[in-house]
Amino acid sequence: MGKCKNITRLLSDALDRPLKAGEWVAIGLHLPTCSGCRNYRKHIGLLxxxxxxMSGLDDADGDRAED
Ligand SMILES: [Zn+2]
Structure with a gap:
């Protein structure tokens, strides 16, 4: 059951670095099955x-719209 810890870490990492394709796949496979991680993602997304x-910056720095 270490999966959620791994996924939330990847979601957090995604704010700081580009994730690898395999990491997005892991997230994409897990999120539909786990409301806890979906809530976490929503939470950090809102943050x-x-x-x-607040910073007035809106740089689209390669972030893909994964919604
Ligand atoms: Zn989870």
């Missing part, structure tokens, strides 16, 4: 959006 809004 990032808030941080961007």
């Amino acid at each position: 990032r959006a808030a941080a961007r809004a």
Whole structure:
């Protein structure tokens, strides 16, 4: 059951570095099955959006819209 810990770590990493394709696949396979990780993703997504809004920066730095 270490899966969620791994996935949430990847979601967190995704804010700081580009994830590898295999890492996105792991996330994509896990999120539909796990409301906890979906909530985590939503949570950090909102935090990032808030941080961007507050800093006034909106740089599309290669972030893919994965929603
Ligand atoms: Zn999970």
